[in-house]
Amino acid sequence: MEIERIILRQIKMDLLTPFTTSVGTEVDKDIILVEVVGKNGLSGWGESVSIVQPMYNEETVKTNWHIMTDFLIPLLKKEPIKHPDMVLPRFQFVRGNYNAKAAIEGAVWDLYAKSQNLSLSKALGGVKDKIEVGVSVGIQPSEQQLLKQIDGYLQEGYKRIKVKIKPDWDVSVLTLIRKHFPQIPLMADANCAYTLEDIDHLRRLDEFNLMMIEQPLAHDDIIDHSLLQANLETPICLDESIHSAEDARKAIELGSCRIINLKIGRVGGLSESKKIHDLCVKHDIPLWCGGMLEAGIGRAHNIAITSLSNFTIPGDTAPSAHYWRQDIIEPEVKMENGFISVPDGPGIGYEPNLSLIERLTVKQSTICLC
Ligand code: MG
Helix, strand or coil: CCEEEEEEEEEEEEEEEEEEECCEEEEEEEEEEEEEEECCCCEEEEECCCCCCCCCCCCCHHHHHHHHHHHHHHHHHCCCCCCHHHHHHHCCCCCCCHHHHHHHHHHHHHHHHHHCCCEHHHHHCCCCCEEEECEEECCCCCHHHHHHHHHHHHHHCCCCEEEECECCECHHHHHHHHHHCCCCCEEEECCCCCCHHHHHHHHHHHHHCCCCEECCCCCCCCHHHHHHHHCCCCCEEECCCCCCHHHHHHHHHHCCCCEEEECCHHHCCHHHHHHHHHHHHHHCCCEEECCCCCCHHHHHHHHHHHCCCCCCCCECCCCHHHCCCCCCEECCCCCECCEEECCCCCECCCEECHHHHHHHEEEEEEEECC
16 A cells, blocks of 8 residues: 555535534635545545634644645655554654644545455444434524524434533523423533633533533643542543543543543544544543534544444534535435444545535645655
8 A cells, every 4th residue: 555645635615504612613614635645546535624723723724734745744755654553653753733644644544444445444443334423513693593403403313412512601501401302412512611710610510411511621631620520420521632542541540531522633543543442442431523524534534433332422423414515525424313324335435526626626736755
C-alpha cells in the first residue's frame, strides 16, 4: 500500500439547518478532504472535522491546510508507511493539530483496508454489523420548537436524544422535556458552559435521570471534573478534554468521568481511537462516538469505529439526510429503525461522489510523495 500522492481538496457545503451550541452557530461548512493515492491505484479517503473558526478547539480549516502541506505530508516522504499505525508516531514532531493528523491518518487506514480487501470496520477490529443512532438537538429559538423537534426525531426512530445546555437553558428546558417525555434516553451536552461555582446548580440536574452530562467544565480540564463528579449522581462524560489515550487514562484514574465521547479528529486518528477503546474496555468505561457535523467521508469513519465492541451507547452519527441536501458519498448513510448498517465492502464501504466533490471544491492541491 505504498503511497504515491496525496490530493487535498477544500469543499464548501450548506447545512440543511443552522446548528447552535453554547459556543456559536454554524450555517455552512468548509471541509478538507484528503485522498491518499496508492501505487496500487487504490484511493483512501479522510475528512478533517475542523471548521473555519477555532471555537471547538484551536484548529481551523486554514491551519489544517498549512499544517498538512508544510509539515505532516512531508513527514510521510521519509520512509514508506507500511501500516496505518505508523502514521501518528511519524507525526510526533508536530504538537497537537489532531484534526489535521486524523484526516490524513484516516485516509491511510481506508487505503490500507482497501489494499487488504477488508472493510474499515473489520480492519479496526469491529464486531457489529449495525450501530445504534442518537441525535443531537441544537439550542432552539423557543421551548415549543425544541419539543417539536424532539418529537419528530423520536418518530424517526432515533435511540437517544442529546440536548445542548447552558446556564440559562438547562433546568427549565429539562423539566419541560421530562414532563413530555418522561422515559426517553436523554443526555445533556454543556460544551464547557459551567464552572465549579455552579456545582449546586448542576446538582439540580440529577433529578432528570440523564444518561450523562457532557463536558460541563472547561475544555482543557480534568481536575475540576473529578471534584464535580464526586458531587454528582449523574455520570459525567468527557469530550473536549480527551485528546489521547494518556488523557483518558488520567481522567479515569482521577474519577473525572464515567463515560467518554470519542471523536476521531479530536484524538489524532483511528489508531489512537482504538487505544482509547481498549483502555476503556479494561476500566469498564463505556464509549460513544460524537459528531462534528461530518460529511459522508467522516461519517463513514465514525460508523467504522462505532462497530467496535465497547461503543455501547448510541452515538451522534445520524444519517446523511439529517445534515445535507446531498451527501458526497454513494450510497448516502441511511438509518432504519434507529440503526445504521456497517458496510462490509472494502475500506469505508461508500464511494466518494467525485463529480459532486468537484463541483463543491474551492481549493485543491496535489503533493507527490515520490
Ligand atoms: Mg460535546
